[in-house]
Amino acid sequence: MLDKLNAVEQRYDELLRQLGTSEVQSDPPEYRKAAKAAADLQPLVERFREYRDVVRDLTQTEELVASGDADMRDLAREELRSLVAKRDALLADLKILLIPKDPNDEKNVMLEIRAGTGGDEAALFAGELFRMYSRYAERQGWRLELMSMSESGVGGVKEAIATIEGRGAYSKLKYESGVHRVQRVPATEASGRIHTSTATVAVLPEAEEVDVQINEKDLRIDTFCSSGPGGQSVNTTYSAVRITHLPSGVVVSQQDEKSQIKNRAKAMKVLRSRLYEMELSKQQDAIAKDRRSQVGTGGRSEKIRTYNFPQNRITDSRAGFTFTTHRLSEVLNGDLVELLDALTTHFQSEKLKDATTVS
Secondary structure, three states: OHHHHHHHHHHHHHHHHHHOOHHHHOOHHHHHHHHHHHHHHHHHHHHHHHHHHHHHHHHHHHHHHHHOOHHHHHHHHHHHHHHHHHHHHHHHHHHHHHOOOOOOOOOOEEEEEEEOOOHHHHHHHHHHHHHHHHHHHHHHOOEEEEEEEEEOOOOOEEEEEEEEEOOOHHHHHHHHOEEEEEEEOOOOOOOOOOEEEEEEEEEEEOOOOOOOOOOHHHEEEEEEOOEOHHHOEOOOOOOEEEEEEOOOOEEEEEOOOOOHHHHHHHHHHHHHHHHHHHHHHHHOOOOOOOHHHHHOOOOOOOOOEEEEOOOOEEEEEEOOEEEEEOOHHHHHOOOOHHHHHHHHHHHHHHHHOOOOOOO
């Protein structure tokens, strides 16, 4: 670990040297690249230098404890306890800072929610999940834009797709992908039996044009009249758009806007994010899974989280992680901070298991 930190410090010093040269200063793209790399390394280097200073002070204080007079030893022992605590805290910070950063963490999010097993009750639950994430985004000061929504006849949601724009949106929401299960007595249940239904959530990093290059020749674009619940026509113009990416078979439809141009732009935004996520799954299985593995089949037995209404309880359970809270109504109202922080801490800890110790 110390070797890694020394190498990072040398790289940081080299970047600062480059930024001071006329050659780099006269090349704006190269200057921006070096400046960003230096800014990314700066927190780690500063912590490492602080850690090194504390270790030096610790060594000197230990010598005072061993060789000083009685009064000096007492003072030195008190200082020693403070320095040990500071060293350990800095070491913990360094381990976290050494974790490779997910390049998508600062990206905006493409959020997709679909009703799973359970009919009308699953659609109602999917609608509640969409409102939960909408309210969380609002609490964070993020901007949510609805891309498309297919509603059920009972006021639920069959499918909802939205973009969430905000600093660190993907880093906060990326662990939400999977099957969410609800257990409760539906309003239509006369005998009071508890039903189990599911909805699937996919959280994808929003792709920019530079992330995914799409050849127009690979697209089949169809236009059709928008339709509403029950199949009735919404308008008589061919404003709705369906885009098929022929090489991958991915199909995206968009009909929320009255303008065909706007619908096409929204559909391309969704398509680009889906193709980007597919490419990530091929390149880095450990970082991003493909959509099917994210959300499974939507069956009742597949889940990452259970919302139990009779017990006012939410349990998040996945490999090596369990979190339970009895604040179900608050969470559904968008208060996700405690839950998301627990998930982030867990997955960071998993990455830290391989960190080497300082000798």
